[in-house]
Amino acid sequence: MLDDRKLAVLRAIVEDYVSTNEPVGSKALTDRHNLGVSPATIRNDMAALEEQGYIRQPHTSAGRVPTDKGYRLFVDRLSSIKPLSRAERRAIETFLAGAVDLDEIVMRTVRLLAQLTRQVAVVQYPSLTRSSIRHVEIVPLAERRVMLVLITNTGRVEQRVIDLPEDVADDRIGNLRAVLNSCLDGCGLSMVPETVADLPERLPPEDRQVAVTILSVLLETLVERHEEKIVFAGAANLAAADFSVGLRDVLEALEEQVVLMRLLGETAGISELTVRIGSENPYSGLRGTSIVAAGYGSGDKELARLGVLGPTRMDYPVTMGAVRAVARYVGQILAGS
Amino acid sequence: MLDDRKLAVLRAIVEDYVSTNEPVGSKALTDRHNLGVSPATIRNDMAALEEQGYIRQPHTSAGRVPTDKGYRLFVDRLSSIKPLSRAERRAIETFLAGAVDLDEIVMRTVRLLAQLTRQVAVVQYPSLTRSSIRHVEIVPLAERRVMLVLITNTGRVEQRVIDLPEDVADDRIGNLRAVLNSCLDGCGLSMVPETVADLPERLPPEDRQVAVTILSVLLETLVERHEEKIVFAGAANLAAADFSVGLRDVLEALEEQVVLMRLLGETAGISELTVRIGSENPYSGLRGTSIVAAGYGSGDKELARLGVLGPTRMDYPVTMGAVRAVARYVGQILAGS
DNA sequence: CTCTGGCACTCTGTGTTCCCGAGTGCCAAG
DNA sequence: CTTGGCACTCGGGAACACAGAGTGCCAGAG
Numbered sequence: 188m189l190d191d192r193k194l195a196v197l198r199a200i201v202e203d204y205v206s207t208n209e210p211v212g213s214k215a216l217t218d219r220h221n222l223g224v225s226p227a228t229i230r231n232d233m234a235a236l237e238e239q240g241y242i243r244q245p246h247t248s249a250g251r252v253p254t255d256k257g258y259r260l261f262v263d264r265l266s267s268i269k270p271l272s273r274a275e276r277r278a279i280e281t282f283l284a285g286a287v288d289l290d291e292i293v294m295r296t297v298r299l300l301a302q303l304t305r306q307v308a309v310v311q312y313p314s315l316t317r318s319s320i321r322h323v324e325i326v327p328l329a330e331r332r333v334m335l336v337l338i339t340n341t342g343r344v345e346q347r348v349i350d351l352p353e354d355v356a357d358d359r360i361g362n363l364r365a366v367l368n369s370c371l372d373g374c375g376l377s378m379v380p381e382t383v384a385d386l387p388e389r390l391p392p393e394d395r396q397v398a399v400t401i402l403s404v405l406l407e408t409l410v411e412r413h414e415e416k417i418v419f420a421g422a423a424n425l426a427a428a429d430f431s432v433g434l435r436d437v438l439e440a441l442e443e444q445v446v447l448m449r450l451l452g453e454t455a456g457i458s459e460l461t462v463r464i465g466s467e468n469p470y471s472g473l474r475g476t477s478i479v480a481a482g483y484g485s486g487d488k489e490l491a492r493l494g495v496l497g498p499t500r501m502d503y504p505v506t507m508g509a510v511r512a513v514a515r516y517v518g519q520i521l522a523g524s
Numbered sequence: 525m526l527d528d529r530k531l532a533v534l535r536a537i538v539e540d541y542v543s544t545n546e547p548v549g550s551k552a553l554t555d556r557h558n559l560g561v562s563p564a565t566i567r568n569d570m571a572a573l574e575e576q577g578y579i580r581q582p583h584t585s586a587g588r589v590p591t592d593k594g595y596r597l598f599v600d601r602l603s604s605i606k607p608l609s610r611a612e613r614r615a616i617e618t619f620l621a622g623a624v625d626l627d628e629i630v631m632r633t634v635r636l637l638a639q640l641t642r643q644v645a646v647v648q649y650p651s652l653t654r655s656s657i658r659h660v661e662i663v664p665l666a667e668r669r670v671m672l673v674l675i676t677n678t679g680r681v682e683q684r685v686i687d688l689p690e691d692v693a694d695d696r697i698g699n700l701r702a703v704l705n706s707c708l709d710g711c712g713l714s715m716v717p718e719t720v721a722d723l724p725e726r727l728p729p730e731d732r733q734v735a736v737t738i739l740s741v742l743l744e745t746l747v748e749r750h751e752e753k754i755v756f757a758g759a760a761n762l763a764a765a766d767f768s769v770g771l772r773d774v775l776e777a778l779e780e781q782v783v784l785m786r787l788l789g790e791t792a793g794i795s796e797l798t799v800r801i802g803s804e805n806p807y808s809g810l811r812g813t814s815i816v817a818a819g820y821g822s823g824d825k826e827l828a829r830l831g832v833l834g835p836t837r838m839d840y841p842v843t844m845g846a847v848r849a850v851a852r853y854v855g856q857i858l859a860g861s
Numbered sequence: 862c863t864c865t866g867g868c869a870c871t872c873t874g875t876g877t878t879c880c881c882g883a884g885t886g887c888c889a890a891g
Numbered sequence: 892c893t894t895g896g897c898a899c900t901c902g903g904g905a906a907c908a909c910a911g912a913g914t915g916c917c918a919g920a921g
Contacts (some may be wrong), residue, residue, distance in 0.1 A: 212913050230914070248872045248913045288683050326659045326675060336673060336681070338663060344673065344683050346625055402885050422759055423775035434771075438760035549884050567885070584901055585884045585900050865920080872914095877907085884900090891894075 188372075189239070193208050195222060196232045197241055198265040210250030255465035255499065258477070262462050262503050266488075269504040271512050274301070279513060281336065283520050285403050289313070289342040293418060296493065296517050301421025303509045306428075306497035309447055312416040312488040313341040313521065315409060319375045322365045325360050325401065333360065339376070341490060341521055344411060349404050355397055363398060415491070417447045428498050436472030437496075446470050447491050451480045451492040460507050465499045475499055485516040485523030493517070502507055525577070530569045532559060534578055535602040537570075538590050538623055542837050543574040547587030568752050581656070592802035592836065593816070599799050599840050606841040607851050612640070616850060620857050626650070630755060633830065638758025640846045643765075643834035644774075644819075646784055648825040649753040650678040650858065654748060656712045662701045662738065667691055672741060676713070678858060679826060686741050700735060703727065713746055754784045765835050774833075775808030783807050788817045788829040797844050802836045812836055816843050820851040822859030830854070 189197075199220045203211040213226040213233060222229065231375045233251055236242045244250070255259065256316035271279075282299055288291040293310055300308035324336040331354055337345040366386070374382050381403055386396045419441050425434060440446045448467050463478040473496075480494030496509055526534075536557045540548040550563040550570060559566065570588055573579045578594035590598070594722045596615070608616075623629040630647055637645035637743055661673040668691055674682040703723070711719050720739055724732045756778050762771060777783045786806050800815040810833075817831030831847055 214913075225912095227865055231864085232730075234915080244914085248870085250913070288685070311897090321665060322663045322671070324661050324663065324673065326661060328658065329751065334675060336675075338671060338673075338683075342683075342685070344681055346675075348625075348679070370877060398621070420779060423772055423779060426772035426775055435760055435763035438763055442757060442760060480864080487687050513872090549882090551884075562885095562894055564896095565892085571886080581885085586902075587884070674905085853896060863921085865918100866895105867917090867919105868909095869916095870914080871912105873912090874910095876909090877904105879906085880905105881902105881904090885900085887898090889894100890896100 189235075192222070192224070193236060194260075194265060196229060197236055197257060198261060199519075200233075200236075200242060200251055200342055201258065201261045201265070204252055204334075205502050208500065210245055211251050212250035212255045215250070227447050235379070253500075255467065258464045258499060258503070259467075262464070262507075263332060266504045268460070268511060269508040271508055275509075276512065279303075279346040279516050283516055286520070289344075292342075292517065292520060296513060297418050297420040300493065300495060300509065300513050301424060302512070304495045304497070304506050305421075305424050306495045306501065306506065307419055307421045307425055307441065308493070308495050309419045309441075309451065310493040311451055311491040313339075313343060313484070314415055315339065315343065315345075315376050317341070317375055317376070317484075317488055317490055320371045321373070323405075324366045327355075327357055327360055331495070333401070335401060335408070336514070337405070337408065340373075341485070345408050347404050347408055349401060351400060352396055359394060363390075363394060363488055369495070379409055380406060390493065395488075415444075415448065417444050419447070421495075424497075433472065433475055437476060440470055441496075450478050450496070451494055452478070454470070461494075462503070462507070462513055464511075477501060477503075479503070479510050483508050483518045483521075485518055490521065526572075529561070530558070530573060531832065532557075532604060533566060533569045534573055534590070535598060537573075537579060537588055538594065538598045538602070541589055545837065547582055547589050549587035551586070553560070562821060583779075587861055588715065590837075592804065595801045595836060595840070596804075599801070605797070605848060606845040608845055613849065616640075616853050618826075620853055621858070626681075629679075629854065633850060634755050634757040637830065637832060637846065637850050638761060640850065641832045641834070641843050642758075642761050643832045643838065643843070644756055644758045644762055644778065645757045645830070645832050646754060646788065646829040647830040648785070649755075650676075650680060650712050650821075651752050652676065652680065652682075654713070654821075654825055654827055655680070656710055657708045657716070658710070660704045660708055660742075662697050662704070663696055664692075664694055670697065670738070672738060672745070672845075674742070677710075678822075682745050684741050684745055686736055686738060687693060690734055696731060700727075700731060700738070702732045716746055717743060721735055752785065754781050754788075756784070758832075761834075770809065770812055774813060777807055777809050778833075787815050787833070788831055789815075797848055798831075799840070799844070811831075814838060814840075816840070816847050818847050818851040818857075820855045822855055827858065 192217050199216050203215065203219060213229040233242065233344055237251065240254055241260060243254050243435045244253040245252060257270055269359050281300060283295055285293065286295050293312055297308045297310040305390050318339040318341045320337065321340045322338040326334045326336060333349050333351060335347045346377035370382055370386060371379065386402065387398045390398055422438065425437060452463065459481060461480045465472055465477060468478065475498060476496055477494050477499050478494055480492050482492050484490035493514055495506060531635060537548050542553065550566040553566055554563050559767065565738055566802045570579065572587065578597060579588040580591050582589060616636060620629065620632055624631050625700055630649055634645045634647040655676040655678045658677045658757045659675040663671045663673065665671050670686050670688065672684045672686055685848045707719055707723060708716065723739065726734055759775065762774060789800065796818060802814060803811055803813065812835060813833055814836050815828050815831055815833050819826035819829050821827035830851055832843060
């Protein structure tokens with residue numbers, strides 16, 4: 188069906204179109220790549236490729252442009268991920284290493300990725316549900332008010348102000364804190380509800396009321412905050428790419444957390460790349476854009492995902508290389524801190 | 525120099541231009557506003573206004589367009605801030621009231637402002653330097669590792685991981701925590717350095733080394749984090765406005781924290797509006813955009829600033845009303861929580 | 862069966878020209 | 892000071908022509 192030469196032609200079309208952003212014709216192809224055959228032959232191949240939906244002509248008598256299906260084939264079979272240069276790896280490493288807390292790690296990561304790929308970068312905060320509790324703190328703020336602070340092993344900190352039903356002395360708070368910590372230290376977040384279920388019963392009766400109040404907020408925090416936080420950067424790169432049409436839609440999508448979440452896609456393996464091309468996206472405003480995403484995490488658990496979004500005609504090998512590399516380094520940083 | 529009618533003409537030009545986005549001519553003016561004089565008279569006035577730099581013609585024989593100077597006069601003397609409708613106020617109140625922590629307050633505020641004005645909204649996090657410490661927590665993570673958590677009275681939480689020079693037992697940590705809190709509770713952030721200066725000397729010798737390490741990180745956090753955090757939302761509104769030219773520059777400016785900081789402007793009174801029009805901005809990429817900003821805070825201290833950024837030809841009365849209202853409500857929310 | 866050169870054909874994009882109309886500035890009269 | 896009249900300017904759209912790139916197809920050569 189598709190012999191080697193036709194595949195070579197498709198690859199050449201994708202590469203040329205990506206770099207020039209203009210429909211590519213048979214003449215230009217034979218000039219720039221030495222395919223060893225004449226333009227006429229190429230034309231036949233092109234006709235075949237078009238027949239099968241891998242390329243199309245914007246107008247009669249213009250060059251050919253890859254379709255989403257064409258890009259898909261290119262990504263799956265015709266290209267290999269391009270590793271970063273040594274210098275780039277170095278840059279990533281030093282840039283990320285300077286971060287002092289989770290916020291900054293995420294912030295730097297998203298900027299780095301945007302700069303590296305010259306596209307819009309998207310990074311999801313390490314998810315709560317897959318991490319575990321490192322410490323629980325209860326801080327008295329006022330007579331009947333405490334702040335609950337939750338620190339996870341990924342460095343994420345959640346805080347809630349809680350109004351208590353009664354005055355509680357500081358030592359009772361201290362006691363409660365100690366009990367909570369001994370129960371929950373290292374506990375996976377998904378395990379918290381059952382771990383905590385019978386806890387009030389093990390406390391002296393006078394503390395139960397307070398414990399119940401605090402625990403309910405704690406659980407609520409875990410569940411509600413399941414809606415994960417996502418940040419993006421590099422929107423200016425969108426304007427640079429000759430997007431023009433649909434830019435509006437893309438910007439809108441970027442500001443919708445929910446859409447972004449779905450774009451990053453469901454789980455794959457760590458550092459395993461997911462590529463969504465044009466119409467494969469689950470959002471109509473993003474026809475014309477592709478997403479390259481990967482999971483990242485410490486150890487072998489995927490904590491969250493990150494990726495970039497750009498025009499369908501992006502340089503996939505390079506972009507994929509950058510995304511994979513950044514995902515790996517972030518994983519390392521998270522594991523180390 | 526500028527009699528009442530000329531001012532009326534300028535006002536009419538600004539209003540028409542803002543709503544139609546097309547240069548406005550003498551005929552159109554007399555049609556849409558009943559100025560009681562003929563187009564010819566208006567033309568004379570326009571010539572005078574142009575002479576003095578308040579309006580200009582894009583080309584000979586096109587209508588007139590306000591200059592930055594013209595907008596300035598309009599904002600200063602020809603318009604009054606338009607209060608929000610009751611329904612809008614209601615919406616703001618309920619929308620903001622649902623926020624559970626500082627992150628969410630800021631997030632909701634910026635979205636709200638963007639939606640209300642249909643422009644790009646910018647909100648600065650309540651500044652550290654002007655708030656005070658509510659609690660300091662030291663959390664043991666590993667043998668020689670602790671996490672320092674700082675909670676301010678505005679609900680902001682700062683965290684840092686610290687590597688210690690030696691093993692430290694938990695009770696010593698607890699002791700240190702108690703001492704720190706008794707020193708620093710309620711202490712204004714700007715006062716922290718001096719408050720803490722002689723603290724190591726008041727500790728038993730064996731704890732000094734550790735205390736110094738922790739304090740240095742604490743101070744560093746306060747100082748370094750002086751670079752304030754800023755978020756924005758509503759970039760999609762930029763694309764909707766027929767910006768086209770310069771959109772790139774604007775997006776770039778938005779991603780530069782430093783530029784944003786300067787744009788929001790130096791302090792004015794709380795809820796006191798600052799308007800920067802076009803070339804008044806301290807950044808060349810933003811020719812053609814205006815900023816409307818206001819301070820917000822709880823009580824009478826300005827904690828930070830917020831505002832919107834849009835094309836020079838924006839509806840100033842409405843925008844100013846929205847910014848002022850949101851600033852006030854956020855202040856209330858912060859004071860209440 | 863595949864490749865190749867030739868050829869006629871089809872578009873798009875660009876440059877040119879032309880003309881309409883909105884808007885102006887100026888002037889003389891009220 | 893205001894007004895109507897008038898000549899003038901210029902941007903922008905419509906009509907048109909044209910060059911150039913690219914195609915499809917066909918007949919002939921390996």
